[in-house]
Amino acid sequence: MTNEEKKYWIGFSCVPGIGPKKFKTLLKYFGSAEKAWKGDLREVGFKEESIRNFNNFREKFDFSSYFLRLEKLGVNSLILEDKNYPESLKQLEDAPFVIYLLGEILPSDELAIGIVGTRKITGYGKQVTESLTADLVSNGLTIVSGLAYGVDYAAHSTALEMGGRTIGVWAGGLDTVNDGFRKSLVEKILKQKQGTIISEYPLGFEPRRTTFPQRNRIISGLSLGVLVTEAAEDSGSLITAKCAVEQGRKVFAVPGPITSSLSAGTAKLLKEKAILVYNVKDILDEINIAVREKGLAAREILPENENEEKILASLKNENRNIDEIAKITRIEISQLSGIMAILELKGIVVNLGGSVFGLGR
Structure with a gap:
């Protein structure tokens, strides 16, 4: 496909009301996006309002300005027929005929x-x-x-x-x-x-x-x-x-x-x-x-001492607030708070808010 043809695919992606289904119809009838862009949509049987809206948009749309904006923002585009277009997405009946990207798909x-x-x-x-x-x-x-x-x-x-x-x-x-x-x-x-x-x-x-x-x-x-x-x-x-x-x-x-x-x-x-x-x-x-x-x-969670083992055992099946943990483990709150802070830094436990703790990842 030529860059000129691709340009019109991208142009149609900017037209309000032209989605995958309508674009597919246009492509099938006219044979190319360029011919569809320059053609008369009455031939395809579109509603008068859609035709009027398209004609107004076509008159005002500036390809050069739009592509310059894409370049400045670092936005890339892929059309449905590009080899780098995601294969899994391409399988969809209503796959987007153009996708815009920041970054790249691998x-x-x-x-x-x-x-x-x-x-x-x-x-x-x-x-x-x-x-x-x-x-x-x-x-x-x-x-x-x-x-x-x-x-x-x-x-x-x-x-x-x-x-x-x-x-x-x-x-x-x-x-x-x-x-x-x-x-x-x-x-x-x-x-x-x-x-x-x-x-x-x-x-x-x-x-x-x-x-x-x-x-x-x-x-x-x-x-x-x-x-x-x-x-x-x-x-x-x-x-x-x-x-x-x-x-x-x-x-x-x-x-x-x-x-x-x-x-x-x-x-x-x-x-x-x-x-x-x-x-x-x-x-x-x-x-x-x-x-x-x-x-x-x-990533398996392993305790490093007896107190950590007690704490992790108390959280094995459910999240608990610090008072419950203290009661179950019989560790003084003053000592427990310090241990919980260390476990949290290690990512072994997470503070879920309101002094409620759960096991980390």
Whole structure:
């Protein structure tokens, strides 16, 4: 394909209302994106309003200016027919005909798991997400998520901490992603060269309520399967799970406390035959990846003295506040606080807030 033809593919990605389905229709009828751009859309039977909107956009759109903006921001683009376009995404019937990227996709990113869930993450959800993410990264998988707060953030951050790769799928133009808490996350991913940020939306496109569910099909499309670690019954992460089913991907869910409304979504998925996840092996077995036992053994939590052994034993089956730990271990609070601080620095325990502790990764 010539660069000139590719230019018009990218041009169509900027046209409001032209998605994969309409672009496919145009390409089939006109034979090329260039001919479609310069042609009369009445021939294809588009509605009068769509034709009028396109004609107005075409008159005003400046290719040179747009490509200059892409270059200044360091944004790359791949069209559906490029050899570097992700193969797993290419398989989708509604695959984006253009994707924009910050960073680069590597061949190893074909081995990826999507991790999604609630934005209102609990201590339990954070612990589970971090633990499973760390184990997946230790077994060579790339982590795909949606750059949202909560489960998404925990998954991306843990992948980075573990030295793994992560892909963030954004619901707007890549010039709109550097806001709030996402700014430092995106900067880390790109500065450390540990992943990429992807969007099907052009520069200048602000994320909308409707584009978040739309981007979910890309999260699942880039993944061998989707893991939901914690979610309410109306969570958007269930849309990602639905996309995964429709795309023939595996859906995994972590059971949670029945007293928590943020476990209702995962419970629903499990009733609908999602694969129950107790540990990382449940995922790896389903996607036919052998467990790297050495990697997991290296992260096994081992106490260094009798007091640490007592503390870890008290946290084996549930999270506890410091008063409960003191009562069970019979260690004075003054001494216990110091030990907990050391264990926290080692990453052996985590403070889940309100002096409640759980086992670390």
